[in-house]
Amino acid sequence: MDYNLVKINVEDQEGNQQEVEVPTDISMSLMEILKGMDYHILATCGGIALCATCHVQVKSGYESLPEATDDEWAMLDTLPKLTQTSRLSCQIKVNALQEGMSFKLLGETQL
Numbered sequence: 179m180d181y182n183l184v185k186i187n188v189e190d191q192e193g194n195q196q197e198v199e200v201p202t203d204i205s206m207s208l209m210e211i212l213k214g215m216d217y218h219i220l221a222t223c224g225g226i227a228l229c230a231t232c233h234v235q236v237k238s239g240y241e242s243l244p245e246a247t248d249d250e251w252a253m254l255d256t257l258p259k260l261t262q263t264s265r266l267s268c269q270i271k272v273n274a275l276q277e278g279m280s281f282k283l284l285g286e287t288q289l
């Protein structure tokens with residue numbers, strides 16, 4: 179297997195932290211990867227920046243991510259739990275991830 183993998187740290191809504199390996203050479207978003215790993219992300223909009231249940235706080239590496247789009251900002255702006263480094267994980271492509279980045283899941287787990 180010839181995957182490019184990076185290790186990132188993920189903290190779930192209950193505060194459990196875990197290092198996970200993410201392949202970066204596929205066309206998926208961070209939301210899709212984490213959901214596939216059974217993290218509790220509703221992603222009710224399917225990844226088009228409309229539900230914000232994939233909200234994450236980027237605890238480390240925020241500056242290295244591409245800028246959020248206007249649509250992402252518009253959605254983030256509606257969130258009561260907005261942080262200085264909030265992003266929607268469905269809008270983060272895995273190829274933008276770098277070793278050692280750290281994320282905390284902040285999305286609602288039930289609506």
Ligand code: FES
Nearest residue numbers: 227229230232268
């Ligand atoms: S999955 Fe709905 S905003 Fe990201």
